[in-house]
Amino acid sequence: MTDVPSRLELLYFARRVIVQQAQASLAQLDRWIAVEEDRETTRRRAEDRRPPPPEWLLERGIGAGSPPALVHQGGCTMAKGVRIQPISEGQARRALYEHVEACPFCNPDTALHVIPE
Structure with a gap:
């Protein structure tokens, strides 16, 4: 075998x-x-x-103690960096009425129905 x-x-x-x-x-x-x-x-x-993102953001200019530069809606992709702080709807309205510019990308003035003078 x-x-x-x-x-x-x-x-x-x-x-x-x-x-x-x-x-x-x-x-x-x-x-x-x-x-x-x-x-x-x-x-x-x-x-x-x-936590959910804030509804409104305030962007400050460069430098310590610099004035506000732009108001953004909370989800705006242009709002980045350490100069950004969350704010309430009332604060966002007040800032826009006080001639802080609205972000041209997210248009918070349109969302808040604020027409600056």
Whole structure:
């Protein structure tokens, strides 16, 4: 007798190897999915805890004690940096009435129905 496996035995062996590899690959994929689900859950929780953005922003000029330069709506992408401070709707109206310029991109004067004199 020869110890050479038959083609059918080799095919069954190849099938077992593929099944084992597929199971290992599925297990790895399941681990990746679990990690991504954890990341997504953490991201959602952080997003839920984040306070809502202010409705109105005041941008000051450059330099310490500089006067207000622009009024922005809260979500304006042009309002960036350390010279920005959140303000109330009343403060935004007052600033616009006191001739602080409205941001030309987010138009807080239009949103507040303020027509400067």
